[in-house]
Amino acid sequence: MLSILGFSMIAVFMYLIMSKRLSALVAIMLVPIIFGVIGGFFTELGPMMQEGVEGIASTAIMILFAILYFGIMIDSGLFDPLISKILKIVKGDPLKIVVGTAILSMTVALDGDGTTTYIITVSALLPLYKRLGMNKIILATVAMLSMGVMNMTPWGGASAMAMASLNLDASELFLPMIPVMGFGLIWVLVVAFILGKGERKRLGVVEIQHNHTNSEANSELAATTVSRDYRRPKLVWFNFILTIVLMASLIIDFMSLTILFMIAFAIALLVNYPDLKDQQDRIAVHSKNALAVVSIVIAAGIFTGIMSGTKMIDAMAITLVSFIPESFGPFLPVIVAYVSAPFTFFMSNNAFYFGVLPIIAQAADAYGISAAEIGRASLIGQPIHVLSPLVAAAHLLIGLVGTDFGDLQRFAVKWALGTVTVMTIAAIILGVI
Structure with missing residues (x-):
């Protein structure tokens, strides 16, 4: 009965999200509560939910400060010299x-936000593509491929959901994936x-006036990202060194990622915007993106808490294992890694990571495969996920570039599948999965 109840809950949850009957934030809290009551666990739900939320609190805090940190870096103009240098060289x-x-x-995709990545990349380079008559779908494809890999960072969404649903921390899930x-x-x-070689063969190398193109690109960039009043060109080297130190500290793993991002954000905010009003403005600007991600991660604590506390996840795993041929077990x-690609294309990350992944992880446990290993494998399909029409940032990219969604998908999917294959092979060779 628990297995039937669990699968029914997952089906209802996925239907409500995919049909847009409810937002993921609402569904991920209310659906498990309703099914918990149906299963007769009414008096026990409170402690279950509390334990689930407490288990992912650290991850949610880390994501919050990571989004704020990279938001400050973009506002201050950390990437401006890179943009200018690229425009000068190309x-x-x-x-x-x-x-x-x-x-x-x-x-730019270091901040894990597809919207910011697409706006800055397209604004800086689309004038060049137009002037040379280059295929704009290539611009969109390359930006999406980059985002597909960088979306695997803990603050990008997918990793955060995987950590929340499997109750893992970043050192277990993310660091081996670097x-x-x-x-x-x-x-x-x-x-x-x-x-690029194909475009060079088709168009040749065109002599253009750098200054004109550069100013055109920078004017579009300024209009679509952040006011120049918040740029801090004199602090570029400080911000660069701070970011390098932060990334190195993340890899060394000598301190909690949560604490590292909190400290780095505090330093970045204080040095770049010592005025209290500017600090408040910058936090307010990025609070929308932060709230959207962090709220769903915290709410997922209710989902995972009830799934674990009622033992529904165990019953579902037993049922699933019974359908998996024993010879397939070691290859889970x-x-x-491959199944996550179509799953996250046809359904949202929320539905996959909170609905499907915990079941697979529990089933894999029967074969001695850790939840961390399954969690890492589940991230590899993200290059296909970013091509999904369910991803809001993808629609923004289509609008910025001015192309058709179907044309972009047909052009990009083989390259995205190549990314999945390369990362899967690398993960196997490196022993990550």
């Missing part, structure tokens, strides 16, 4: 322009080189 060479697109989008992401980024550069991480 000039009229389509090959350099496409590779520059990859480098810029990878860097070299795998590195291989994914190398693949993106390879794709950019291939596509590889299967999950």
Whole structure:
């Protein structure tokens, strides 16, 4: 009965989200409560939910301060010199322009926000694509491929959901994935080189006036991102060093990621915006993005708490294991790496990571495969996920570039699938899965 109740809850949860009957935030809290009551656990739900929320509190705090930190870095103009340098180097060479697109989008995507990544990348480089007559779908494709890899950061969404649903911390789930992401980024550069070489062959190298294009791009960038009043060009080197130290500290793992981001944000905010009014303005600007991600992670504590506390997840796993051929058991991480691609394309990350992933992880436990390993494998499908029409930022990108969604998907999907394959092979070789 618990298994039937659990699968019914997942089905209702996924239906409500995918049909847009309820928001993910509301559904992830109310649906498990209703099914918990139906299962006869009314008096026990309070402690279950409390335990679930407490278990992911640290992850939610880390995500909050990570979003605020990278927001400050973008506001202060940390990436402005990179944009100017790329525009100066690429000039009229389509090959350099496409590779520059990859480098810029990878860097900006550090904040894990697709909206910001697409706005800055397209605003800076679309004038060049237009002037040379380059295929704008290439611009969108390269930006999406970069975002597909960088979306695996803990503050990007997918990792946060995986950590929340499996009750893992970033050192267990994310840190082993860093070299795998590195291989994914190398693949993106390879794709950019291939596509850029094709454009160079088609168009040749065009001599253009750098200053005109640069000013055109920068004017669009200024209009679509943040007021120049908040730029801090004199602090670029300080912000760069601070970010490098932060990234190194994350890899060394000598302190909690939550504490590291809290300290780094406090330093960045104080140094870049010593005026209290400016600090309040910058926090207010980024609070919308932060609230959208953090609220769903905290709310997921209710979902995971009830799933675990009622033992529904255990019953569902037993049922699922009974349908998996024993010979397939050891290959579950590889299967999950590929299955996560279509799953997260046709359903939201919320539905997959909170609805499907815990069941798979529990089933994998029967074969001696850890939840962390399954969680890592589940992230590898993100390059396909960003192509989904369910991703709001994808629609923004389509609007900015001015192309058709279907055309972009047909053009980009093979390259995105290549990213998934490269990262899966890298993860196996490195022992991550």
